């Protein structure tokens with residue numbers, strides 16, 4: 274499961290900078306596309322290369338090494354990366370012939386040596402489980418050879434690497450807890466590019482969280498392709514748990530237990546998590562959320578379609594009815610929880626009636642927000658191999674427009690419920706629209722803006738909500754919250 278960081282795919286990805294080490298003499302330009310896991314991985318890569326003599330730079334022209342952390346989730350995301358590679362190569366030819374170029378992430382894993390053989394635009398190809406091998410691979414490249422490592426691991430979780438927080442606001446951070454996914458949804462490349470599911474040791478997660486708290490961070494999002502599937506029993510793949518010893522089974526830590534440990538380790542810190550899968554989410558997770566004030570009342574619960582035949586064709590292992598039951602239970606335990614979705618319009622063979630089922634499911638849930646896309650066939654996936662991408666582009670686009678319009682309506686309905694209430698907002702940055710206003714989020718993950726007054730970034734502030742748009746709450750601070 275994935276939740277995309279919303280980036281205009283036609284624009285440059287996020288270029289990451291970290292503080293300079295005087296002793297480092299080489300320059301790294303690293304750019305990231307796609308999901309939050311990629312942004313988190315780029316922090317791990319920067320940390321590994323910082324030990325190898327690299328400082329990050331914002332200037333492509335000055336870079337000794339350019340790395341692009343890539344996304345394969347849709348064809349458009351890959352086209353964007355190809356355009357960026359053309360740009361890097363143009364700069365290399367005209368201004369910086371010594372520059373070396375590398376591809377990281379899901380496209381590296383999907384295309385493997387094709388990048389070196391056919392595309393001839395890169396010197397280095399490194400898959401998501403091979404970043405610790407970067408020092409060796411870069412030595413190869415320095416010696417004039419192309420280098421590749423795309424081996425997927427059964428163990429690697431990077432739990433022993435302290436990521437360097439890049440371009441951070443100093444308030445919110447991501448902490449990876451699982452890697453890979455075993456679910457094999459038929460439209461998804463993740464099981465092929467990120468490998469089998471494995472979980473990170475809880476103690477290393479708690480240590481990273483404690484370190485973030487000591488540096489002044491106030492909110493952590495626990496990250497994984499499928500966090501509900503988190504299971505630590507001493508290492509190894511999730512699928513091998515049945516072979517664990519009785520002792521390992523008795524002391525295993527699941528996601529609800531991990532959440533509880535995090536919330537207790539740092540009671541003043543807010544916790545979120547992403548992403549959940551309906552078939553793997555259990556109610557003990559929601560009960561743990563309800564028990565701790567510092568676990569935010571927000572769950573991203575992608576469904577992708579509202580129709581049972583399409584859910585089956587997607588290999589989503591739950592029905593529409595089971596999804597409704599889960600939503601009802603979640604709302605029973607936490608009535609003011611916010612829920613968001615991922616939705617795919619125009620999956621192969623989807624009929625108009627089946628599309629209407631998606632709209633009626635949305636009407637039932639009334640999601641707070643969502644991430645909605647037209648189906649994009651990905652080579653190598655089960656749907657790509659077995660199903661014809663038979664819904665015409667204009668039909669997919671019209672269905673997507675209908676889904677998006679309905680979501681806007683529901684988002685506005687949800688934000689309006691907050692008007693008149695006082696909510697705790699964690700200040701993250703200045704508002705994009707006005708330098709006189711702060712921007713932060715409430716527990717439900719909705720953005721709120723309000724006049725700055727004497728407050729500062731990182732403060733928890735009680736804000737009276739006076740107005741809203743479909744995506745943003747507007748208000749006035751009424752004082753510090755008791756979480757400061």
Ligand code: SF4
Pocket residue numbers: 274275454455456457458461462463464498499550
């Ligand atoms: S296979 Fe399914 S559950 Fe796993 S990452 Fe892809 S969409 Fe999510």
